[in-house]
Every structure is written in structure tokens, then in C-alpha cells.
Amino acid sequence: MNKLLIGILPIFVSSSSYAQCIAPVEYVKFTGVAAQPESNGSVTLGTYSRISPDGKFVLRSIAGSHTSKVTLNEIFTNTNGKKLARSYNTRMDNEAFPVQGTWRYVVDPGGDHYQPKEILNKQKDARKSFNGGINGFYTAAAELPSLDPNSIKILSLSGPTTSNNEATELTTAVVYLKKNSSGQYEFDKESKRTSICGNLKNEKMFTMPMISVDGTEFSAVPTSPANGKPSSRIYKLEGANCILDDDLGFITAKTIFGFARDGKKAPVIFMGNSVMDSEEVGKKINVSGVHYYDRDLKKSFYIGDRSTDLQVDAFPGATKDGRIIVGAKWKEIQKDVPVEQSGYVIMDPFQSESMRKLPDHMRPKKCITRSEVAAAEKEQAGIYGLTFSENQSNPVSGSAATNR
Amino acid sequence: MKNIVILILCISSHCLAQLPESFLCRKEAINFINGKSTVKNLNWVKQRNDHNSFQVFRAQIHFNEWIELKTDLKFAPAISFFNEKKYTDYKLNSNCELLTSTSGVLDIFQNELVDTSKDFTSKDLQKLVGSGKSGIIYLYSPKMTYSMTEFSRIKKGLMKSGYALTALMDPYVDPQVTATFAKSLDLQFKGRRMASLDLYMMNGLDHYPTLFFYSNNKLYPHKLSGIHDEKNIKNLLAQWKAELK
Structure with a gap:
């Protein structure tokens, strides 16, 4: 009997310690207009998809012919407990982007800032909160860390503009908001546009810049690096100076920041093409896969699911709790026939096949827990000014919703 | 006179990555590659790291002829040769002996995706x-x-x-x-x-x-x-x- 108990105990302890882990991979299908195929039979994933810190919203461009150019997609749980993704129309133009870190606003390339709640309620009739920030190629923004609850600073970062034939460096500007007597943030002032990275001299020209979620760092590829090897690099922003912090050693697609965990450096994620063995013997496939780069370990990890022929889009995003969400197409077996599905895939990088190969002492953590996800959702609900129904998934703040 | 075309060359400071000094079956893998490739001193380009000690390198042999080498400290390397028509994978066992070879076609060269007569x-x-x-x-x-x-x-x-x-x-x-x-x-x-x-x-x-x-x-x-x-x-x-x- 003792032998039996000894045999069972480790299994019990092991499964108990994982009980609160989220699923390693979760598939969320489009529903409503988002799921309507185009004339060629394919469902549009959209592009430049940006993921909110709680993983509830995705801002995407080129959203297909059934919706506005840019939609705010919501990942919600239906009455049957199933997660789905639906689209809300917006009046924004392609390449719209969020103010990262908080997602207090999403921004039209022309500078109009909208609260997500306003879009959920009024879709194309949403009123902008204010206009500000800079524009140009690859514009991105983030809310800077602040200890003052009465003010907010939004840093925007942008690349060269077409209107200027001179070689231009990366530029930044700061928008200042302050709380009014009603407790709402309103536009206060805006700094001048500043060229940055002058300290890098001949290496100050970049492509594919992306700002970190707290606005203190950016990733980009220098076009004329001194060592002659262009690669994706990460720089700290110290005023107008750019301090090299990491070099991935190769060129990735756009490198997107996640949130830093407990004193660790913020990880970055990117889409890369990998040639890998297919399940079918004698066949290789090119998988567009999400890769996760841990800046403390200085290692990158393929994050995906090789069992469903997963094809992801080029803009994955990370939530505050560490999940990775990406627009994707995958195959689902229905009556023994693989059927293509479209939507989002939610992945726990710490439970990925490649991360699990690490020795225990190197693994950043075992998994993301449900309570970590709930905490991120609760914090974001406060920022959005939304309340959620019982299952913590459906906004009930007068949502004009959906599926239109 | 027919032009001599060079696809990838090693340009001074741009000389590409060298293979790591140590990985399992290094000598055997390099000997195997040298036996198959008509070009010596290949210019290897490092690809992303997948995890821990695993690394991927690619080198061009001629136009439409490439080689990919996957190295690891603990596992024997995998070597793949590519052209438009097919690829061939070679895997070594832990004793660094040739274990298997398999062949197939890269996805973009399958007929339903691209048409090599038009594309x-x-x-x-x-x-x-x-x-x-x-x-x-x-x-x-x-x-x-x-x-x-x-x-x-x-x-x-x-x-x-x-x-x-x-x-x-x-x-x-x-x-x-x-x-x-x-x-x-x-x-x-x-x-x-x-x-x-x-x-x-x-x-x-x-x-x-x-x-x-x-x-x-x-x-x-x-x-x-x-x-x-x-x-x-x-x-x-x-x-x-x-x-x-």
C-alpha cells in the first residue's frame, strides 16, 4: 500500500501545481462579420494587429471588405462559455495603433485619440478625445511610467516621413494630459518633435522601429551598422540618446515588446519564418511562427502549435500577464476533414515545447496562472472604464456591439 | 561572353558567421558537407536560435542550391540540401554516423502555390x-x-x-x-x-x-x-x- 501511495503522490503533487495554469494554447474563432469570407473564400485576418494588455482587444488594419478599414476586435466569452472574436467598426485609417502599456487610447495615424470604450459603444460615431502626437512611418506610442495620478505622459515614436526628402532620424514627442474636475483626462500640451539617437552618429538611421510598452526602450534595425551586419537591436532611451542594450544578431520582422516581469527585462516577440519538418514524412514546410526572445537568457524560443498547421500573422502581441496572442489560421478536423479556421491563438510561452526543453533552473516560470490573467483583466477594466459581466468577459457598459 | 554571376560573396567586414567552435559531431558534419558540396569555405549565415544550445546556419552553394545546418551541444546535427525541385535531409546519430536521409519539396515550390514556369x-x-x-x-x-x-x-x-x-x-x-x-x-x-x-x-x-x-x-x-x-x-x-x- 505504501508503495502505491509513493507512486501516486508525485503525480498528485505535479498535477496540483499545474492546476491553475492556463491552457498552453487556446484557439478563438472569428464570429459575425469578422468570420465572413471574402470573394476568394478566405477570411481576412487583417494586419498590424495590436493586442491589449488584458488580451481582450485587438486593433487591426486592412480588416477586409465586410467591415471598416480598421476594426477593434473583442475576444469575448459567449453564453456557452466559448471564447470568440467579434469586430467593432471604427473611423480610423490603416496603421492605427494603441497607446501601449495602458491602452487608455487607440490612435488614428492622423493623431486622433479614441477611448476603446467610446468605440465599443458608438463604433464609427465614436468621438475623439483629442488630437496629438507625431505621425510618420511606423508611428507607435506608449504611456510613460508616472507616479502622479493626475497627469499622464504619452511618448510617440516615428520614422522618416515621405514629405521630407532629407534623411531623417527617428523622432519622438510627448503629449501631456491632466485630470479635469470631472476626473477625466484631457489634453494639456505637447512637446516639440525631437530627433533622437544623435549619439550613435553614423548608426542613427533605423528601420522598423517599435517602442516598448513603458516607452523607455525601442527596437529597430540600423540600416548602416558599423559592423556591416544589420540586425534587430534594442536601445534604451535616455533623453535624446539611444543606448544599445541588446542585439538579436539577425534581422527579424517587427520586434514587439512584452511586459517586464519582476525585475527582469521586457521580452520581445516577433514573427519569423522557419523551415521545419512537416508531420507528413518527406515534406518540409515554411512556418510563419512567433518567436519569443528572453533578454535575460539571451535566447529565442519558437512559440506555436505544430499540430494544427498554424499560420500566424506578422504582429503578435503580449499581455500584461505574459500570454502571447496572434491572428492566425489553423486547421481543425471536422468529420475527419481538416477545415481552415481563422481567428486568434492565445499561447502561454512558458509552456511551449521549446521553453520546456530548458533545464528547470533556466526556465523563467512554469506557466501563466488563471489568477494572473484575472488580475490583468481587472486592472484593465478599471482603465477602460468598462464593467464586465459575471464571466468577466463581456463589456456591459452600453455596448452598441457587434457583429454588424 | 557569358557573364559570371556570383550570388553571395564574403565582403570584408560583412564576412558572415563562422560555425561554432563546438557542437556535437562537428568534425563529422563538416566532413560530410565538404564531401557533398562542390564549394569549400562556405559563407555561413546564422539564423535565429530556437532554444538553448540549438543553432541554425545557412550557406549558398550555387544559385538555386543551398545548405542548412542545425547544430546542438547535446544532439547530433541535421544537414539539409535544398534546390527548387527538392530538399534532402541527412541526420546523424549520437555516434556521428549517418542515420537517415529523407527528401521532399519545399512548400513554396509545390504547384498549388507558385508556378515556376511563370513566377x-x-x-x-x-x-x-x-x-x-x-x-x-x-x-x-x-x-x-x-x-x-x-x-x-x-x-x-x-x-x-x-x-x-x-x-x-x-x-x-x-x-x-x-x-x-x-x-x-x-x-x-x-x-x-x-x-x-x-x-x-x-x-x-x-x-x-x-x-x-x-x-x-x-x-x-x-x-x-x-x-x-x-x-x-x-x-x-x-x-x-x-x-x-
């Missing part, structure tokens, strides 16, 4: 690079807006500088979808689909737009991805052109 293959690339002219190969995709909205501006600037321009489409997107998107932007351009093994192995499909540069019968070993202003591109191409002389 832009490595044969076309060889011809283009061998023309002796200086020019740009511009890869675009509706998946990345700027690659299409900025095409006309970039084309105008490059042609003004005397460079030829060849536009190629993302092979993973239905050409009809690309055409519809181009129409919605009021763009009047159409390219062939990218079906070159060489540009594929040089990671030309990772981001759009991606530019490759050729001059003096040589293809520059690095790509340029993303949007740049005209002066920046012009300066960079002048520098690359000088290096290819």
Missing part, C-alpha cells in the same frame, strides 16, 4: 543579376501596407538614380487579394510572385517591403527591410554598389 525563380534571379546592371528587387505584400502604399514613391526615386526595379509579390497571398488591395489604393502595378529559392533562403519573406540589391553581376549579401526615405536608400545603395565593384 520569378532563381533562374530569373541569375539572369537578372547577370545582366551586369545595377538594380533592386522589391518584395511586397498586402499583409504589410507600407510595402504597397510606398511602392510608387520608392520606384520613382530609384529610377531617377538609374537603378532598375523588379517588383515581386508575397507568394503566400492569393494574387487576386493583392490585386484587389492594389486597386483599393489606386495603385497601378503588378509583379510576379516570388519563387526564388535564393531569396527565400535569404529570408526575403520575413517582412515587407524587403529590398535586395545587385550590381556588377553580384547580389549583395544583406537585405534591406522596411521603409526608408529616398536619401537614405540612395546613400545606402551607393555604398553597397561600391562594395560590389
